[in-house]
Amino acid sequence: MDLKETIYKRQSIRKYDGDSLSDETLDEIRQFIHSARPLNPDIEWSYDIVGGDNVRTLQRFKAPHYLLMFSQEKDNYLQNIGFIFQQVDLFLQSRGIGSCWIGAGGPKDYEIPKGQKFIILIAFGKPQGKLYRESSEFQRKIICEISDERDSKLMPARLAPSAANTQTWYFTHNDDGSYNLYRNKRKIKLNKKMDVWNQIDMGIALAHLYVTNEDTFKFSLDGPHEGLKNKVFEGTFTI
Ligand SMILES: Cc1cc2nc3c(=O)[nH]c(=O)nc-3n(C[C@H](O)[C@H](O)[C@H](O)COP(=O)(O)O)c2cc1C
Numbered sequence: 473m474d475l476k477e478t479i480y481k482r483q484s485i486r487k488y489d490g491d492s493l494s495d496e497t498l499d500e501i502r503q504f505i506h507s508a509r510p511l512n513p514d515i516e517w518s519y520d521i522v523g524g525d526n527v528r529t530l531q532r533f534k535a536p537h538y539l540l541m542f543s544q545e546k547d548n549y550l551q552n553i554g555f556i557f558q559q560v561d562l563f564l565q566s567r568g569i570g571s572c573w574i575g576a577g578g579p580k581d582y583e584i585p586k587g588q589k590f591i592i593l594i595a596f597g598k599p600q601g602k603l604y605r606e607s608s609e610f611q612r613k614i615i616c617e618i619s620d621e622r623d624s625k626l627m628p629a630r631l632a633p634s635a636a637n638t639q640t641w642y643f644t645h646n647d648d649g650s651y652n653l654y655r656n657k658r659k660i661k662l663n664k665k666m667d668v669w670n671q672i673d674m675g676i677a678l679a680h681l682y683v684t685n686e687d688t689f690k691f692s693l694d695g696p697h698e699g700l701k702n703k704v705f706e707g708t709f710t711i
Pocket residue numbers: 482483484485486531572573574575576577592632633634635636637669670672673676
């Protein structure tokens with residue numbers, strides 16, 4: 473299955489069979505990560521693949537592998553990490569490997585790369601049970617809730633994963649065919665980290681639009697845009 477098709481089938485996996493993936497598979501994953509497109513090439517980032525001993529999470533489940541992501545704190549670094557590693561999430565699932573973004577966790581007994589900060593992790597491994605879901609099983613907002621116009625080109629972004637399924641993205645259409653991306657401000661701050669996670673979510677949604685429009689996707693952090701009430705402008709893009 474290719475990355476595009478995976479968008480319509482993927483789901484977060486929270487049950488793993490415990491077996492480690494082969495060294496060859498882990499190498500393929502590393503190769504893919506190195507070839508993934510960044511949203512902002514001026515930001516330094518890094519990653520590592522570790523086992524459960526180097527991770528603390530609040531989750532009840534355990535996975536055989538974890539991807540730790542680190543970044544320089546600069547410009548749109550949270551979007552950038554979401555953008556790069558959602559391509560990786562799709563790659564894993566396209567190869568029959570289960571995965572789940574984990575906000576509630578971090579590295580343990582681990583030396584963080586100098587000049588970078590730990591951002592987030594992804595659990596992955598062979599799934600116990602079914603990997604893919606039917607399209608009817610996606611729990612997502614309807615398109616009118618996330619866009620000023622009904623537009624099937626935004627469908628891949630609509631299906632993107634987000635922290636606690638908050639889906640705080642909002643898209644508007646410009647006269648020249650480009651789009652603006654906004655993030656809904658959350659009225660109730662149940663979790664202090666939700667603002668951070670929701671910025672990662674913006675990059676995740678953009679990754680789905682990049683994967684489905686590889687040749688035409690262009691993103692810019694600024695551009696003429698309207699201020700919208702209770703929304704933060706997150707950039708302009710063409711697809
Ligand atoms: C930034 C981010 C953080 C997340 N943190 C967690 C987490 O800590 N624990 C968890 O079980 N799932 C976590 N998830 C997974 C979401 O709950 C999940 O993507 C969302 O509910 C949509 O479901 P789906 O991925 O199966 O389509 C996170 C997802 C994202 C994008």
